[in-house]
Structure formats: structure tokens, C-alpha cells
Amino acid sequence: MSTCATASRRLSEPLAGTAAAAPTWLLVEQPGPWGAKALTESHLDPGVGRALEAAAEGTGVRVALIRRPGRHADCHRPAAHRVFAAHTAPGRSWVRTALVDPADLAGLDFAALGAGEHGGLWEPYEGDPLVFVCTNGKRDRCCALLGRPLAAELAASGAVGAWEVTHIGGHRFAPTLFVLPYGYAYGRVTAHGVKDVLEAVRDGRIVTAGCRGRSAWERPGQAAELAVRELTGEEGADALDVPDAEAVGDGRWSVTVTHTDGRAWRVAVAQGATSPPRPESCGRAPVSPARMDVVSVSALR
Template identity: 60%
Template sequence: MSICARVSEDLAEPLAGSAPRAAAWLLIEQTGPWGPRALTESHFHPELGRDLQELTRGTGVEIALIRRPGKHADRPPSGERIVYLAHTAPGRSWVRTAHLRDPHVLRDLDYAAVGAGDHGGFGADYEGDPLAFVCTNGRRDRCCALLGRPLASELAAAGHAQVWEVTHLGGHRFAPTMLVLPYGFTYGRLTAPTAKEILDATHRGRVVPEFCRGRSSWDRPGQAAELAVRQNHAVEEADALTVTQRPDPGAPDTWTVQVHHTDGRAWQAEVRRTAATPARPESCVKAPSNPDRYDVLSLGPLPAGVGATTA
């Protein structure tokens, strides 16, 4: 295991509350090698990449490039490419897919609407097996390549047809990491057996909290609180929980988070952000630092009839 992932695991750094924040995902097939900033440093159109970054800024839409596991010839792509557009809110998640010859049409999407849950008729409903995206971009962090690429290849060889490599999911030190759609949960520190367990659970509409970093629908305090409820109350159904949060005006870097179950149960958590110690590298190419961590200080049942906090 290379440095940043090994150090994070040795320090028992918690996974919960470390997932990327995205209300929606735009995932674009791009074969060949990727640079550290793959959207503008690959065989993808750099001007289009810059335009898409600007168009999605502040909309809640996260963009990444994807490719099939295996060897990647250093040549421009030809023909159609697959594009996935997904929204991850519980009970309102969807995945749309299209085969595009010219990705410049992606400029025409209303990304503010996508981030709010409206796909605007893009593509067609995706109705296949759950989609899995394993971070493998070694030009961004070597842990992702050394740990992620073998995992993606093994999953594909085991018959999981909808496994892709992806350029970036954040949290290099939690490698290998994986995003699953339609639900938007991100996982970390995976092995082939645990990743297969997660894909099977996702197929059944369930979550494996032990290896979960959080659901991208929620800000990080909400991610930590949701996973605390799942771990303490054995809630496995992917869409069973919704989260609302508000900052605590009397305690800096602290949030009150309410977690509501579709069966009527509800919990309230106090979540605090602190700087992780001792310092550790967030990436193999960065000097040691003190990344944020989100700890659930308390968790208890919310009395029936108590309204939700505001986000």
C-alpha cells in the first residue's frame, strides 16, 4: 500500500463524512490516459472541459471522466461515447444515459435544473445493473492507481458489467474508493470481496455502512449523522433516510442534524468538525496536513411530531 492510504488507515481515520458533495453527477466516457486535471488534460476537448466546469459551477453537479477497466491506448477516441447524468436525492434519484458523437451538446444542458433534480429530457432512463465507478487516476494520486485499477479490473473480470474507472472522487487517502449509482453513496478502503458485497447490496437497494464515506446528496455533517444512524440502528435500505441540518449558533464548527426514516422514526445528532491529528498526507503528492473530520458527539431519538431543522 502506498503512503497516504496506509497512513490514513494506520491512524484509523474515519470514513464517515468524507464523501464528495454532489447533488448530481455528469460522467463522460473518455478513453486514453488522463492528466491530473483530466477534464482539460486528456484527449477530451480542453475548451469544452473548461466550459463545462464553468457551466456547472455552483449548481451541485459534479463532472468526471470515465473509462472501462483495462489498458488504455494513447490515442484520441472515435465514434460514440457513453454519458451518464444522475441525480442522487433519496426517493428522487434517477440515472439517464446517452450515446454522443459530439460531446459539445453537453453545453446545452440546464445544469441548475439538473442540480435541482430535473434532467430536462436528456438521454433515456438507465435501467441496467447498478453503476460502479472506481477512482483510478494515478496522475492525480498514485494510491488511486495502485489500489483502484486492480480492483476495477477484478470486479469487471468477476462479471460486474457496469464497472468503470473514474478520474476523481476525492479522498485519495481512502483508496480504493468507489461511487455507486443511482444512490450516490461513496465507499472507501475496499477489497475485492467488500466491493462485491457492496455491489450486491446496491442491487438489492441497500447500503453497507461499514465501508461507506457518505451519500453525495448531503453536506458532510449530514453524511456523518446518516451513517451513525445506519450503524447504530441497522438501517440498510438505501432510500430510507433523509437528512436536514443547521449550524449550532453557540458552538463553532458544530451542527444539529436530524435524520428521518420513511417509517416515521427520527433521530437528532450533534456533529462537530475538527482538524484530524496528527498531521497526515491527504494525497501522496501533498505535504502532511490536518484534514477535516466529522464526529458524531451525540445521537438520540427525536420525539414524534418534532419538525425538521432547516438545512
């Protein structure tokens, strides 16, 4: 049986520049089954889900549901839900957490959270790195077939920060995940590869193998930053920033990447069409997904 993930892997579709653009994440624990539109199709009150969608729109905050790996009893409805808020900008990344009633979340200052200001909200999360594996089979079957076994294996191996998440984009790169506090996403991962990623994060480093990009930036910035990492061998999680990505017309960008030591690079990025066509999600008609191609990297004086 052919799937969107097998087609993408067979055609060696590039991963860089494909992460969801989300400067800030709001991740709400909700056990039990998830529908394709999980915020309004789960055991979370649909009215609460709609309120969260409306409150987050245009703020830079992406809301998703999470649950612990394993069996999900349909009757399990916790009184209080574990919630994480996380900002992913380099040098200003943070994770805050609490047990809350989801009905109270729509009253948060989403504009401030999207701008990276938590205002002392909740408690700082200081545990192991958090890893969120996309497992929503109602959204795409590859996420269930490939994501759920990976999440279960991570949990069984002792990764206490392992969670399942509803949707982070890029089904065809399954299994796909992202890691906090830095917000880098990965695709086509294995349990061994994730362990390497988590070990690096504990040391404040970034593994670039299988990396889709940092969610703090739009896709051209993600591709540009990863290109500079590959060129320089830089591993420091917060060593690089993308202060500017200027559209220069015809699907092209001029991206500035800076280093904390004062170095800087100008990266030319062009949007191309991936060929031959392939389904972006299982059951969909084949298309030519956009790809971010790094044309050149030039050091700035």
C-alpha cells in the same frame, strides 16, 4: 515506500463524512490517458472541458471523466461517448444515459439537473448498479496503485457496471469508489467488499462497512445519516433523509435525520482535526484533515 493511503489506514482515520458532496453527477466517457486536471488534460477537447467546468459551477452538478477498466490506447478517440447523468437524493434518485458528442453537453440545463430534474433527458438507465473506481494516477499515485487493480478485478469478475473515474476526492482512502443509483461512496475497499455492496444495491439496500457517505449531502449530513444507520440497523437505501443540517457555530452542526416511517433523530456533529498529521495526498506536506465526529444521536418524538 510510504503513501498517503498507507498512512491513513495505519492511523485508522475515520471514513464517515468524507464523500464528495454532489447531488448530481455528470459522467463522461473519455478513453486514453488523464492528466491531474482531467477535464482539460485528456483527449477530451480542452475547450469542451472548460465549458463543462463553467456550466456546472454552483449548480450542484459534479462532472468527471470515466473509462472502462483495462488498457487505454492513446489513439482511441470514439466518435460518440457514453454519458451518465445521475441524481442521488433519497426517494428521487435516477440515472439517465446516452451516446453523445461531448461538445453538446455544455448546453444542458445544469441548474435543473442539480435540482434533480432531468426533464426526460436521454434514456433511463436500467442495468446493473454502476460502480466508479477512482484510478487517476496523475492526481494521486494511490488511486493508480490501488484503484486500477480493483477496477480490473471487478471487470474480470463480470461486474458489467464497472468503470474507472478521474477524481472523487479522498485519495488517502484508496481504493475509493462510489455506486449509482444511490451515490454512496466507499473507501479502503476490496473486490469482495464491492461485490457485497453491489449485491445489496440490487436489493435496494446499503452496506455501511467502509462507507464514506451519500453524495447527496454535505459532510455533516453524511456522517449523521450513517450514525443513524449504525444505531438502528436500517439498510433500506431510501429509508433515511437529511432534510436539515444547521450550523450552530464553532464547527458544530445540528442535523435532522428522518425515516420514511415517521421516525426522526437529532444528530450533533462536530468538526475535529485528525491527528497526528498525515498527507492528504501523496507528495504533500502532512496536515491534520478535518473529520466529522458524531457527538450524540437523540430520537425525536
